[in-house]
Amino acid sequence: GVEVGPQPQGVARADVLDKMRKIVKHGLDFVQLFNEGKEFPPCTIEVFKIMEKVDYPRNKNGEIIAIVHPKLQDQDWQPLKNGDPLFLTLDGEVIPYQGDCTVYPTFINEAAYYEKKQAFVKTEKIKLTAKQIRLSVS
Numbered sequence: 001g002v003e004v005g006p007q008p009q010g011v012a013r014a015d016v017l018d019k020m021r022k023i024v025k026h027g028l029d030f031v032q033l034f035n036e037g038k039e040f041p042p043c044t045i046e047v048f049k050i051m052e053k054v055d056y057p058r059n060k061n062g063e064i065i066a067i068v069h070p071k072l073q074d075q076d077w078q079p080l081k082n083g084d085p086l087f088l089t090l091d092g093e094v095i096p097y098q099g100d101c102t103v104y105p106t107f108i109n110e111a112a113y114y115e116k117k118q119a120f121v122k123t124e125k126i127k128l129t130a131k132q133i134r135l136s137v138s
Helices: 014-035
Strands: 043-054 066-068 085-089 094-096 104-106 120-130
Touching (some): 043 104
Antiparallel strands (some): 043 120, 066 085
16 A cells, blocks of 8 residues: 555645655556566665554543644654653643654644544654565576
C-alpha cells in the first residue's frame, strides 16, 4: 500500500496525486526490472519506525484539556527533543515533551485521529539494510 499525505479528508490535491503517481511508477519500474533479471546491489535507507501513539492530555472525564502546541503543528517527521513544546492548555500552559531520546512525530493533529484518541504518533529514525537481490532463474 501507498499512503501519501498529509491531506485533509475529502480533499483531492494535484500535488499529492502527482507524488502518488510517481511512487507507484517507481514501484512498477522496480518490478519490471527485477522480472527482467536486473541485479540490485545492497543498499541502506533511513526509515521511521512507529514507537507509540500519543493521546491528547485529558481530564478525569476523558475530555481534551490541551491542544497541539503551535511549534509542533505541521512539523511531521521533524525531530522532537526533551523539553520541546508539545501541547498548550486552554489556560496557556505549555506542556513539554518529556522523553529520554529524540523522536520524530507524525500524523500530528490530524482530524481523522481525534476519535481514536491520537494527537500524533512517535517514531524513531532507524536504518534498514537490504541485501543484494536478483531473480533466480531456474
